Amino acid sequence: MPVSSYLALAAILFCIGLYGVLTKRNAVIVLFCIELMLNAVNINLVAFAKYGIGANVTGHIFSLFTITVAAAEVAVGIAILIALYRRRESVNVEDMNTLKR
Amino acid sequence: MEYTNHYVVLAIFFLLAIALPIVAWTIGRLLRPSKPYEAKLLPYESGIDPYQQSWLQFNVRYYMFALLFVIFDVETVFLYPWAVAYDVLRSDIGLFILLEMGIFVFLLIIGLIYAWKKKVLEWI
């Protein structure tokens, strides 16, 4: 079944993204990793739209929305990161320690 | 699977496009000289020796444009399907489809006006 390979790909991407979000120190990379996770979802959706149970075009529509929203989300993320960078001169997540753990 | 062929062609174009520079450089490597020395490998700064890396912070203005780009680029994600299906939808529900997109675009235009008023669009 071809869908399983897509699913596996998506799962791997999702896990890589999650791993990156949790471990990476560079804030930009963290944002990339989030994007990776969201794109894993897109792969899933599109794969299901073609091969899923009751495949239909809804998956495509959903992924369009996902793309849009993810773009907005990451745009805001980077905007905040820039604001942060201008004050802190660093994109290292570990430097963000003003708020105590 | 009749559309596979089209994508195969696209893939061929891609591969070809990648192959061309590689081939060209490989040939070039055989032909061209290579005599690097320090001054040659310095970045060109109109004759002044560079004293720092050029990887600096650059104006945030660039990011503003990038953001605006994202907004309107994403808008087209919805505009294109709408435009393609316009005739079909119009015959069903009439001009409402236009109104709908009008609302959508209107909100984006508010965004543009916002950026305009906030002087984001001015390049200093």
Added chain:
Amino acid sequence: MEIEKFLLDYDWTVLAPELTILIAATLMSVVDLAMGGKADRRFVAWIGMAGVVVAGLFVINYMDREPYQILADTYRLDDFANVFKLIILAGTLLVLLVSQSVLKRSDIAYRGEFYYLLLTAALGGMMMASSADLITLYVGLELLSISSYILVGTRKHVLKSTEAAFKYVVLGATSSAFILYGMSFAYGLTGTTNLFEMQNGLTEAYNTGYAFFVLLSLVLMLVGIGFKISSAPFHMWAPDVYEGAPTPATTFLAVVSKAAAFALLIRIVLVGYSGLLNAMDQVWMERIGLFFVILAALSMIVGNTAALRQRNVKRMMAYSSIAQAGYILVPFAILGVGLFETVAFYLLAYVFMTVGAFAVIMHVNRMADTEDIRSFAGLYRRSPWTAAAMLVFVLSLAGIPLTGGFVGKFYIFFNAIAGQSFWLAGIMVVTTVISYFYYFEIVRQMFFRPPKDLDQWRLPAGVAAAVVIGVVGTVALGVMPQAVFDYLSQLQLTEVLMPAENQ
């Protein structure tokens, strides 16, 4: 569904509340732009409040109607949605009221933006409450989330604020990704994103060998929603974000975001997966129920114990809100039919007490210029009425009788007992007792400690209004909850589980 019935045949007036908010937000942004850089932005907030009130009136007008679905069954109006919208709007109104009187240009440069972002976030929340489709749910969620990210980061010149915002973005986006990933499986297993069509599909998928994926999708979504409602073990963002955000935004997060996230939880889990719920109680109780039990218990325990050692009021309130999320999760673990009533009532009480408490905290922190809990020292001497009001809020949060917090908590507790979840009920009681320590720390500071100086701190009018509303609401819900109970029970909240007639 024929395409002819697509748009114009629907009763579009049901969207009136949302459209009102949308128009108000648009208007606010335009007005804000038209105003000069130096102008007082309160006017913008007043437009927002007017919009919220009008939207609220529309919502009240639609109470108690038959469920009605529009836009190809993606958007739905039922009493459940209305109740949540009312809660969201009430929270937004109070936050606007407070922020218009405390926000200073020196603190938040973009106040106009702050006000209408509150509205767009509320709009997102309303969409979540009203959606019957994964896509609309997701869009609503993100509208709320993205607006909140910015709200958190509006104090641009304060490092804490931007850091908090960044943390919130990262964790919020991650949780969105989890929710989406779960949604993608739900879609793949059923071929639809409509929650009501999913019901059967998921049951069928469950029975035809895809049980693992059905549960996987649910668990992924629950993890994501766990982030959004800040339940342990997915709570780590909450203290930082609550601390870093400007206090009105914190209030908004604590109240509106949370309420909306619970709406999301109910929509997805109870509506989408209700097939599993009905057909095989066993599965539900053993696997999913367990998940909720763990979430609820952990939230209560972690929230209440971690709050003990906080010295920053906002962080303390963050842990407190984690604990409150735990309490609200208890009905989900039990899954009694009283779920909607209990959750709605608790959230209603929660709106009043939390907004009130944060309004006071905001005022006190601003006057004392610190967020340390010691800023409350001697508040009683400075302004006895404020201290008395704060006492009411704290008692309510702690769950002392004659307050809305107590009635809400007891309602949940009682349902837990009736549902024979004695363990959860026990944890509720124990953690409530633990919570006395830190809630009463505020009381101690206010009443027992001497103030640094004897300055009188007068509440600004807007804050005072919010505090009065908070006190009245909290006490009224504590003394005379019966009216609300009756009203809630008369609403057809359980209809949320059934598709509307008009499809």
Added chain:
Amino acid sequence: MGQLLSQPLSPLNATLFTLGAVALLLVILGFVTYAILFERKVLGWVQLRHGPVRVGPWGMFQTVADILKLLVKEDTIPAQADKPLFKIAPIIAFVPSFAIVAVIPFTENLYFTDIGVALLYYLALTSITVIGILTGGWSSNNNYALLGAMRSAAQMISYEIPLILSVVGVILAAGSLNMIDIVEAQQNMWFIVPQILGFVIFLIASIAELNRVPFDLPEAESELVAGYFVEYSGFRWAFFMLAEYVYIFAMSSLTTVLFLGGWHPPFDFLGFIPGIVWFLLKFLLIVFFLFWVRATLPRIRIDQLMSLGWKVLLPLAIANIFLSALLKEVPWISQFY
């Protein structure tokens, strides 16, 4: 080509496809070679001089010689550069420029692919080039290069918006993203007439996208030395140039397809002339126009550039969309849509 594409995939077919692609590549390389010459000639004529005349008759082999010279030139990479990125940047810039040519139909029979989202594909891939430019400018670790790259990126993304929005009018009219469908829809009336506003926006935006005068700020010789490819030399530099001229090819073809009716003759009675000729004529007209503009107009300032893009072209493009949609309702005009 159409039959070939509808056959099941076999090694033979694949070979044929490859051969076709190679042929097109060669054609394009030839075009680029002579486009450069043509440009220099046009510039010369406009400025009342001859242009290249020495190499070959009428300077025919001038560009060939240039290419050979580039091939044997030393390839220096600055010591401080980010080497992997420095090396890969020209490829990133070049690949999309050639890959988009695949979707352009030259006549109703001569096309290489016929995918439903051709226009989207074209527009999507074009925007990848900017990453190549950014990479190149960044990895050089040179102030001019970085500045040029940033400017270029800002400019390209700013003008991409009007570009893609101006096309929506065409899509509305044709009801398809497929290029062949779009051309077929211009059977009676080229879209340049009903979509004149869209055409103008498209033309301006495409010039800016091509980084050509009057929008050649990224490589403004007098200000930034050469913009993002200051540090590039030899054949690496050549690929940036190549990408630029391939884009001229692609963009001119696209303009032809979208607005000038592709292979359709201007009048039905001229239908006896093969479509390819019409196509080439229109295509060359556009190419000539581009060179003409370069010779005629001065470079504008960057603030003017950005203002034009965001404050004029973008609102106009959006207005064009709704105008087009509304014009569909007007009784007589609607037949052109």
Added chain:
Amino acid sequence: MDGVIVLTLLTFSPLIGVLFLLFVDRGNERRLKAMGMMATLIPLVGALSLYANFQTGQEGVQFKEEVNWITFTAIGSMGQPIEFPITYSMGVDGLSMPLLVMTAIVTTLAAVASMYIKRNWKSYFIWLLILEVGLLGVFAARDLFLFFIFFEIVLVATFLLVGKWGYVHREQAANQFLIYNGIGSGVMLLAFISIWFIFGTMQYDELIERAVQLTEQLSTMPEMNWLVLGTFIAILVAFGIKLPFFPFHTWMLKVHVEAPPPVVMLHSGVMLKMGAYGLIRFGVELFPGYVTDLAFFIGVLGVVNILYGAVLAFVQTDLKRVIAYSSISHMGIILLGIAALNVTGLQGAVFQMVSHGFISALLFFFIAALTERTGTTLIPELGGLAKSAPVLCGIFLAAGMATLGLPGMSGFISEFLAFLGIFETQPVLGVLGVLGMILAALYMLRAVLGTTFGPAKGRWQSLKDTRPAEAVPMLVLLGFIILIGVYPAVLNDPLYVTLESIVARMGG
């Protein structure tokens, strides 16, 4: 008297005082104090007139009011709707009537003793009056939930009073108070819920009716046994903390030492009795079977309390601690009385509640007066006070005598009755308990003699004797102590019938 809301009026009458106090300037000490004291007179008058109107010798509840308040609904696991009605139900019977009156009296006197309060009189009196609402409500409530609510009001008010107006370590004391009582009320809530679960109602009257049938029910449903037993133990713990019995007593010492005198008067005099009241009301009345089964255990707890309190009281150097430990000891007597399982024992217990209420109020009034003058309550530092302050010391002596059970005073009656009861059923415990009484004589005399007699230390030569404002309330308290001592019927008359009915239900 049905349909009349006298009890509600009585319970909330202190709020009238609050209302008036709000309008007084916070710096106006004299007026605040006067108003605070006056305000407590309203409930006092109310309580006394209620007592006068109380039909003695009549079984059951009087002055009953009942309004449906809140109904919580839930759906049970079987799909059956479960309703949890909370009624606003007030009433008094023979058990609560004396306690109500005692509360009113002690509060008034505590308000008088508030003359020792040094600051923030306005809020002090407001909270004191709110505390009074809670205390009155606790005894007047006829619904478990209402009881709980009033109980919590008491908790909050006491917390604030102790923490704000106490002595040096007031905050620790308040915290400990909160911790223990918070846990106590948590357990109480659980116990109440399970009582509701067992009986299906929260109203005392219905509960008592159903309690009789409980034994039969249990025989048909043996699996309920554990729940009922657990509930009973929870009740025991919840009120045991309040009482307090032995392992849970540390908070009370702290409070007694650190709290301001009027609050200690109320605390020791009234609040400890809430524990005892709860034990009798919910332990004895609702679970007669278990009380019978566990009587020995309760008795042992009582004896432990008596002896532990007495021994430790003996070794304390701080007068406050002596009295605090003696309170623990006396609470043991209440437990013994309950453990006796007969009318006499219970009579003893209730008598002890009231009598100890007055006695400890008096003692702490004295302590307050003493602290005001000397600034210390350490026995070694005191001595020979009688020379300079004879009246004060005379009152102390009298109170001490009452504590150790001198005939003619209330302490004697209560202890006598309690021991009489326990000797009837558990003689061994009785003997051990009496041992405690001997110790009581020892520590009390030691304390009294140590402070009042002996060589006068120089510092205390010029001690001022009691002012009238102090002497009058002390003498009033003493009067009540002697009144009960010589004319116990004043207490016994309303009580007896109620206790008889309780014991009858126990089958004893």
